[in-house]
Amino acid sequence: MNSQLQNNAKMIRTRFAPSPTGFLHIGGARTALFNWLLAKRHGGEFLLRIEDTDRARSTQDAIDAILDGLSWMGLDWTGDAISQFARATRHAEVAYALLEGGHAFKCYCSPDEVQALRDEAFAAGRALRSPWRDRDPADAPADTAFTVRFKAPDTDVLLEDAVQGQVRWAAKEFDDLILLRSDGNPTYNLAVVVDDHDMEITHIVRGDDHLVNAGRQSQIYDAMGWDRPVFAHVPLIHGQDGKKLSKRHGALGAEAYRDMGYLPEGLRNYLLRLGWSHGDQELFSDAEAIAAFDLAGLNKAPARMDIDKLNHINGHHLARADDARLVELVMPFLDGLEDRIPQVDITQERLLAAMPALKSRAATLEELAGQSYFLLKPRPFRIEGKAAKPLKDDEARARLYRLFTELGHVKAWTEDALSNALKEFAEAEEVGFGKIGQPLRAALTGGAPAPDLALVMTLIGRDEALARIKDQMTPATPA
Template identity: 70%
Template sequence: MKIITRFAPSPTGYLHIGGARTALFNALFARANGGEFKLRIEDTDRARSTDETVQAIVDGLSWLGLDWDGETVSQFARADRHREIVDTLIENGAAFRCYCTAEETEALREQAFAEGRALRSPWRDRAPSEAPADTPFVVRFRASDTDTVIEDAVQGQVRWGAKEFDDLVLLRGDGNPTYNLAVVVDDHDMGVTHIIRGDDHLVNAGRQAQIYNALNWDIPVFAHIPLIHGPDGKKLSKRHGALGVEAYRDMGYLPEGLRNYLLRLGWSKGDQEYFTDAEMIEAFDLKGLGKAPARLDFDKMSSVNAWHMKRAEDTRLTDLLWDRLECREDVRLDDQAKVWVSSAMKVLKERAATLAELDDQTYFLIRPRPIELTGKAAKALKDDAKALLSRLAEVLRDTPDWTEAALGEVLNAFAEAEEVGFGKVGQPLRAALTGGAPAPDMSFVLAVLGREEVLDRLNDVMD
């Protein structure tokens, strides 16, 4: 059997972090088994489903690196097919037209609730000919009179009593299909074999299983995963970080870092925390999915992302960083500045967990001149410190070997010659060259900036 999975979001304007995890699990399971991963947009809510909201989902998946197979399916565009299946269900007695008014339906619902059961329409046993002419109607599914059982790959066997399911509306009064009908028809027609989704859909699985059985269609393998919770154990909300993936992109996470973090958010393989994409595909299976809700942990997310930052290519990180910097006005973004950042990347990426932190780490390189000195940086550059830097500038101007190792020796020798501790040299030098911004060892800073820029920055201070 060829494995086919799908991700079927409703367009809400962004790809929610929980939806991103669901998409990842479905994509990995398909790839791990040589199958296909498909995308369907459940866009039947026309008020919310605009070109912009659909594009936001597509853009989120694309940034996250989750490629799907074939064309994107629109659920709304398949409404005629859904109505066709409703006709089939009516013909085989599994569905019926219900002519109850809204008031009658509400009264029946209240009565059913009082009796501890789900709603049953009186029209399930009445002929349509009994309805007055031109009476509006909905089409309902004839709920099973026996227990409904599914075998879930995560939750195990799940059973519902017959009284727990009502006569589900399949077609509304305006002729539009409802969610549970459309999902069953679309998944069947797309050949979906496995459905991995949040356990908030578990009851829907029971309803959908009844529709599958009524049509004599094979029921896909269900795997209902617990939803993501916030750090406090409560349902994830915006205050916890229930944001779209573009928000995590803007916070400076790499797509591979977020993929790795989401993988471990409800799935495990021994004690392994860090995965390359190839390792994810090789390792992923349904057995690793847990029953307990996972908690969003930004510290862990940063730790995982830091691992991927260290593995990322320097040129790629430089380009990604440059895209972030181009919206800033307080940095130097000419070709020379990019050369400095690129040459320093191998070291700087070891000090940053995200691109946002990398932004901070590279600021000393691309600060516009003259560097504004405030706070501790300004205090470090008193007259005696400036005189010392003036003498250091003369030494640096004549230093033949401009490498990090050689420059480290020069700075140490200069401190000894001045008969001061290295801090007396390093502190004002750091202030002059970086303005107090985070930076590695001064010998590294000197080596990356180059002789000309170092002397120019020192002259700025002394002038």
């Protein structure tokens, strides 16, 4: 056995075994997360196997996309990723061991014969049984290609599943499964069993679309005299309409959520609650998730994607993230803003100072970039449309001039001092605060989203704030 696959059989070992399709599907990300958490909870190991036997789709780019997605998600695995294709010789070895043990046989049926037998079996309400399962191998035609088929037992198949409970299939439901194709290549169910056994996988958490496969695979485990792993088949993720998640429901790859501005810890927390529960707790740190995760918390009912809940959970983690890290992460999202100051050092300095105030106002990095735009707009602003309306009135401009003068006398440029100065100015002018706030906001932000005005002026600083106001005063006439 490959030394990479050897380990203490008593250690809990889980695995994630994706087929390379070009990205890490969000459902696959959840499967990987559950297996990762189970291993972490018990001090075990989480392994990665790439099921790359479909050579047409298994490009290096597709494999790299999965590895990148898992790495971004923070789901680290033990050792190197294992290639299923590279183990084809080992799979064939087990097929011939089953053949020698009387649990498999060579089938010489042609494709047309197989189809006729399948049609006949379907009409009789049972699965295909090959006539070669009980035929003397000496009767085999010379120089004829054959497949190696598993001799399906004539007894019911019983599976104890950690999520689905006890599942039973009648013997007639399972056909004589092909183990090796006529070209000698192994089939999926054989390869999976052999790999999981050799990798000493103790627990398999995966989608319930694999439940029937678990029944077939259990037969192979039993025939080889191998211990079955603990199976836990979770319902697939559904869209908001209650139907199986598909491309029409929106972005499906983990990298798409990254590109929309979600944090990996936010997506981990959301996916954790998508089919698993721990009382009424919704928000989890990684340490809390690892300490709480168990198979008993997995739900039988399908979970539904809910972007509003994802935004809520991600916003929670965004508000608690390190400020310097957020500055680095938000920078690419600022590239999409039409007009901003070009100096990276000024941008980062302003963002870092403002981050404690801004990060709790956004659900995603994309929103955070939008909330940060007022800091980065280059002067003088081009204020157009609805945002410019408060500045079109001569009296508003004149009042802005007077406010400019008062603000110039503020000694402590703090949020509290500025807030008091604005209130006192509104009282002195004998007008509602809106008469002050609307033109001032337009002058300070140019219509971009921003927090309270006193905080805006604090974040951009005295010189920048007064300069922005002054830009909008002309051609006002002081009253």
